Amino acid sequence: MLNEFNVRQQPNPRTQAVVAQNWTRLILSYARHKRLFMIRAEDADVPGSEWDEVLRNPRINTKGHAVYEPPRQTSSVLLYWRTPEEWAQVLYDWANSTGQLNTIMTFYxxxxxxxxxxxxxxxxxxxRKAVSVLTKSNRAQIIAVSDGEGVRFLAGNAGK
Structure with missing residues (x-):
């Protein structure tokens, strides 16, 4: 996936795997530190962009840590520096700690x-992916609200 961001092929497969893993870790750590969620192919070519500091090699293979967003295009990538499951836990913990269990909140x-x-x-x-994870584990349900979508966080399944 993500041909624009593939790491330059190394002749040794083991070396290639290490290089790809290191680039992935670097990019995701940098994105998390800077709270960046998107990377676009042209970011590697724009001096002074948010990514200029870290993108010395414009070819990175993210292997499941990114998806094209919007789908069906190849110039903008959404980064998962936390997996949807990790985001689901952050979301649920936040809802619990702020007293939002059993109340409806809009996505906004x-x-x-x-x-x-x-x-x-x-x-x-x-x-949406994090809410979907919570829905599948019965910790939330999606609710239609007047101005779009909302979610109700359900108590009693905090350990899942």
Whole structure:
């Protein structure tokens, strides 16, 4: 996947795997540190971009740590510096710690809370995946609200 970001092929497969793993770890750590969620192919070519500091090699293979966003294009990549399952746990822990269990919240309220949280600015596609994880484990349910979608966080399954 992500041909624009593939690591330059090394002749030794073991070396190739190590190089790819190191690049992946570097990119995801940098994205997490800077709270960057998207990377575009052209970011590697733009001096002074948010990614300029770390993108010395424009070919990175992310192997499951990124998806094209929007889908069906190859110029913009959404980075998973936390997996959807990890985001689901962060989301549930946040809802629990802020007293939001058994209340309905809009996706906007989660992404743009009045008090900054670990979820502030999370892209909607990642939030949707995290909510889906919680829904499958009976820790949340999606609710239709007047201005879009909402979620109700369910108590009693915090350990899942």
């Amino acid at each position: 309220e989660i992404i743009e809370p009045p008090v900054p949280s670990p979820l502030s600015g999370i892209p909607l596609p990642i939030l």
